[in-house]
Amino acid sequence: MPKTLKMMRYFRREVDLMRIEKARRIVELPPYLFAAIDKKKIEMRKKGMDLIDLGIGDPDLPTPRPIIERLRKAAENPTHHRYPSYEGMIDFRKAVSRWYERRFGIQLNPETEVLSLIGSKEGIAHIPLAFVNPGDIVLVPSPGYPVYRVSTLFAGGIPYFLPLRKENGFLPNFSEIPKEVAEKAKLLFINYPNNPTSAIAEKSFYEEVVAFANRYRVIVCHDAAYSEVAFDGFHPPSFMEVKGAKEVGIEFHSLSKTFNMTGWRIGFAVGHEEIVSGLGKVKTNVDSGVFQAIQEAGIEALDHFDTPLPEIIDIYEKRRDVLVKGLREVGLKVERPKATFYFWIEVPKGFNSAQFATLLIEQAGIVATPGNGFGDEGEGYIRMAITVDEARIKEAIERLKKIKF
Numbered sequence: 001m002p003k004t005l006k007m008m009r010y011f012r013r014e015v016d017l018m019r020i021e022k023a024r025r026i027v028e029l030p031p032y033l034f035a036a037i038d039k040k041k042i043e044m045r046k047k048g049m050d051l052i053d054l055g056i057g058d059p060d061l062p063t064p065r066p067i068i069e070r071l072r073k074a075a076e077n078p079t080h081h082r083y084p085s086y087e088g089m090i091d092f093r094k095a096v097s098r099w100y101e102r103r104f105g106i107q108l109n110p111e112t113e114v115l116s117l118i119g120s121k122e123g124i125a126h127i128p129l130a131f132v133n134p135g136d137i138v139l140v141p142s143p144g145y146p147v148y149r150v151s152t153l154f155a156g157g158i159p160y161f162l163p164l165r166k167e168n169g170f171l172p173n174f175s176e177i178p179k180e181v182a183e184k185a186k187l188l189f190i191n192y193p194n195n196p197t198s199a200i201a202e203k204s205f206y207e208e209v210v211a212f213a214n215r216y217r218v219i220v221c222h223d224a225a226y227s228e229v230a231f232d233g234f235h236p237p238s239f240m241e242v243k244g245a246k247e248v249g250i251e252f253h254s255l256s257k258t259f260n261m262t263g264w265r266i267g268f269a270v271g272h273e274e275i276v277s278g279l280g281k282v283k284t285n286v287d288s289g290v291f292q293a294i295q296e297a298g299i300e301a302l303d304h305f306d307t308p309l310p311e312i313i314d315i316y317e318k319r320r321d322v323l324v325k326g327l328r329e330v331g332l333k334v335e336r337p338k339a340t341f342y343f344w345i346e347v348p349k350g351f352n353s354a355q356f357a358t359l360l361i362e363q364a365g366i367v368a369t370p371g372n373g374f375g376d377e378g379e380g381y382i383r384m385a386i387t388v389d390e391a392r393i394k395e396a397i398e399r400l401k402k403i404k405f
């Protein structure tokens with residue numbers, strides 16, 4: 001046999017023998033609880049079922065025209081074709097400061113207290129790498145946006161779950177946290193208006209957060225991704241509005257839900273300059289910032305629209321009212337959300353979250369998210385998102401009326 005052929009066979013055998021082993025941080029990730037419903041969606045679609053998907057928190061409405069136009073023009077500018085700066089264009093950071101001042105009456109130094117993000121998820125996913133050492137505790141709401149838990153685990157941190165319960169307005173109760181846990185905690189994640197419960201927080205709650213953070217030297221990460229999706233004239237406060245907040249925390253914002261820009265990937269973080277620079281340090285090493293033409297479009301959005309943006313909010317309000325009425329008519333227990341496009345619905349007696357979500361998809365073709373996918377405390381709930389048009393919501397209600405639970 002020619003020598004080269006022999007060698008090729010030898011190497012192929014070596015390759016065959018090589019097992020691809022994933023790192024423990026991936027293997028040990030908590031099971032993906034939405035997998036079952038994703039599988040069910042595929043199965044039902046194959047059967048020809050017309051699904052009404054209320055499972056996804058992704059706006060169905062388009063980005064406002066002037067923002068798209070600004071991107072189109074900015075995309076022609078060759079200076080934007082080069083690497084952006086990791087911390088964001090100073091013009092974008094100045095636009096963030098202007099918006100903060102207009103919206104919350106807060107002054108920020110655009111040089112040191114503002115950072116652009118490739119969507120707020122990116123910042124949330126990276127922040128523990130800047131501040132959490134292996135074995136440190138991170139306080140994570142349950143139910144909650146799953147990235148808080150996973151980013152903690154990726155940094156070697158230990159999530160300690162803070163239950164969000166109905167009787168406490170879905171706010172964490174800090175007095176329930178054991179002292180030895182609080183003493184070991186490095187970060188605290190909070191998120192209002194809240195996904196998935198749609199709960200809101202008043203400034204008095206943020207004052208409690210600041211007091212807790214000072215007492216135990218905990219860095220507060222407030223996820224304000226839904227601060228501009230609020231109804232009936234309500235303008236959710238910023239965590240930064242409370243005295244002492246900027247000394248202990250960082251706030252994550254997103255253009256995704258505010259301006260229907262989920263696909264554009266742009267958000268920002270503001271707060272204590274040491275916390276902002278710590279996150280920035282991680283970013284210099286893992287990404288190269290947001291495409292500058294998108295940052296220009298972001299400037300257009302922040303400078304030229306009032307938020308919460310009435311054109312978007314009016315549509316969600318109408319959808320919300322249709323769904324609240326319909327769900328109550330079929331006997332489901334639900335609060336009228338004051339913010340976010342989510343409905344946090346108690347499952348009827350005799351069901352758990354997964355069973356009820358399965359019943360809805362199998363018998364009515366309605367996709368809802370089982371609450372336990374957001375953490376153990378979400379058991380007993382399902383989440384619906386009003387990111388489909390009013391006609392589809394009405395149809396979903398008609399379908400619900402025909403099934404028994």
Ligand SMILES: Cc1ncc(COP(=O)(O)O)c(C=O)c1O
Pocket residue numbers: 057118119120121122145191195223225253254255256262266267
């Ligand atoms: C609570 C919460 N935070 C952050 C995000 C991330 O949003 P984005 O990365 O688009 O800014 C989401 C997205 O659904 C969310 O629900």
